[in-house]
Structure formats: structure tokens, C-alpha cells
Amino acid sequence: xxxxxxLSPKLYKYPVKLDELRRIIPGFNPPLSFRxxxxxxxxxxxxxxxxRRL
Numbered sequence: 001x002x003x004x005x006x007l008s009p010k011l012y013k014y015p016v017k018l019d020e021l022r023r024i025i026p027g028f029n030p031p032l033s034f035r036x037x038x039x040x041x042x043x044x045x046x047x048x049x050x051x052r053r054l
Contacts, residue, residue: 003047003051005048005051018030
């Protein structure tokens with residue numbers, strides 16, 4: 001499993017479409033699945049605590 005912590009997310013005025021991303025980054029493939037974690041979830045706290053020890 002892999003998790004990426006996003007520290008300063010930005011909300012764009014318009015969504016960036018997959019074909020636009022692939023034009024900028026040839027061969028780009030989005031993750032096959034994802035799940036957003038709330039800071040209040042025990043899993044979130046567990047993952048962040050372990051990552052910060054690295």
C-alpha cells in the first residue's frame with residue numbers, strides 16, 4: 001500500500017481533465033482506486049504517526 005500526504009491542497013476553478021494531464025505528462029495514469037481519510041479517523045492518525053517516524 002502507498003499513501004501520499006497532501007499538505008497544501010489547491011482547488012482549481014475548473015477540473016483538470018485526464019487528456020490534459022496526459023498532454024503535459026505523457027503516459028500519466030491515475031491511481032486505480034483511492035480513499036480520502038478524515039483527520040478524525042483512527043486509520044489517518046495511525047498512518048501519519050508511522051510516516052512521520054521515517
